[in-house]
Amino acid sequence: MTPVNANHVFRALADPTRRAIFEELTRQGEQTVHALTRYAGVSQPAVSKHLTVLNRAKLVRHRREGRETHYRAQPNALAPMVNWLNLYGAFWRERFDQLENLLERMDK
Amino acid sequence: MTPVNANHVFRALADPTRRAIFEELTRQGEQTVHALTRYAGVSQPAVSKHLTVLNRAKLVRHRREGRETHYRAQPNALAPMVNWLNLYGAFWRERFDQLENLLERMDK
DNA sequence: TATAACCATAACCGTACGGTTATGGTTCGT
DNA sequence: ACGAACCATAACCGTACGGTTATGGTTATA
Numbered sequence: 001m002t003p004v005n006a007n008h009v010f011r012a013l014a015d016p017t018r019r020a021i022f023e024e025l026t027r028q029g030e031q032t033v034h035a036l037t038r039y040a041g042v043s044q045p046a047v048s049k050h051l052t053v054l055n056r057a058k059l060v061r062h063r064r065e066g067r068e069t070h071y072r073a074q075p076n077a078l079a080p081m082v083n084w085l086n087l088y089g090a091f092w093r094e095r096f097d098q099l100e101n102l103l104e105r106m107d108k
Numbered sequence: 109m110t111p112v113n114a115n116h117v118f119r120a121l122a123d124p125t126r127r128a129i130f131e132e133l134t135r136q137g138e139q140t141v142h143a144l145t146r147y148a149g150v151s152q153p154a155v156s157k158h159l160t161v162l163n164r165a166k167l168v169r170h171r172r173e174g175r176e177t178h179y180r181a182q183p184n185a186l187a188p189m190v191n192w193l194n195l196y197g198a199f200w201r202e203r204f205d206q207l208e209n210l211l212e213r214m215d216k
Numbered sequence: 217t218a219t220a221a222c223c224a225t226a227a228c229c230g231t232a233c234g235g236t237t238a239t240g241g242t243t244c245g246t
Numbered sequence: 247a248c249g250a251a252c253c254a255t256a257a258c259c260g261t262a263c264g265g266t267t268a269t270g271g272t273t274a275t276a
Contacts, residue, residue: 007124010118010121010122010127011122013118013122014118014119014121014122015233015234016115017234019118019192022196023195023196026196032252032253033252033253033254034251034252034253042234042235042236043235043236043237044252044253044254045235045236045237045238045253045254045255045256046234046235046236047253048253048254048255049233049234049235049254049255050234052254064253066242066243066244066252067242067243067244067251067252067253068243068251068252068253069252069253069254073196075196078193078196081189081193082193084127085186085189085190085193087131088130088131088134088181088183088186123263123264125264140222140223141222141223141224142221142222142223150264150265150266151265151266151267152222152223152224153223153224153225153226153265153266153267153268154264154265154266155223156223156224156225157224157225157263157264157265158264160224172223174222174272174273174274175221175222175223175272175273175274176221176222176223176273177222177223177224
């Protein structure tokens with residue numbers, strides 16, 4: 001059975017813009033809404049609403065500092081999705097994939 | 109950058125009914141539309157449409173046999189999602205999770 | 217052969233979603 | 247102190263989505 005919380009995570013990451021924001025936060029670290037707006041290519045209110053959705057899924061945390069709000073990714077909130085994948089078919093496959101990736105990296 | 113194909117997978121699994129169908133197919137194996145309809149708790153056309161979406165994402169395959177269509181899960185289609193998780197934050201964490209699960213199972 | 221079962225598609229409906237502009241509240245810079 | 251910058255919320259809009267009933271085509275059954 002899918003955990004209740006997993007629903008928010010799946011829904012939040014279904015939108016490509018939200019995934020892009022999350023990816024950007026993961027790669028570049030903490031970002032202000034303004035910086036994310038320039039990156040996302042949509043309006044600032046749109047970004048704010050996306051961040052609200054990501055926040056509901058606990059995928060981001062925010063820290064207010066003066067007039068700007070800094071957001072950072074919270075990767076451990078992906079756990080429900082990972083657990084779901086472990087249950088439904090991707091358990092061993094992803095282990096092999098990781099091993100492949102790891103070996104490929106160590107090769108270079 | 110997220111692969112083009114990943115979009116379909118994320119969108120398809122965003123809906124809880126579709127996840128439930130996929131879970132059912134993974135657990136119980138091949139199922140007819142009729143059986144899935146009884147399980148899903150929605151109308152038969154709704155199930156057919158869900159199966160179409162899952163099919164677009166390559167998450168299921170179908171085999172027609174007489175008047176009934178048998179669907180089965182295609183777990184390797186989860187790969188784009190798994191790869192995305194590997195890239196964005198869940199790489200090491202899931203390794204630990206798997207190890208935990210594995211150890212827990214071996215314990216019993 | 218007539219009828220029922222199985223499934224997909226069409227047509228339709230309400231609502232949720234992603235986007236926009238407008239606005240207001242804080243906070244920084246001048 | 248005043249104007250600008252930053253952000254969130256409100257109000258609104260078009261469309262995509264998940265659901266339904268209706269229907270038709272194919273296949274099994276009586």
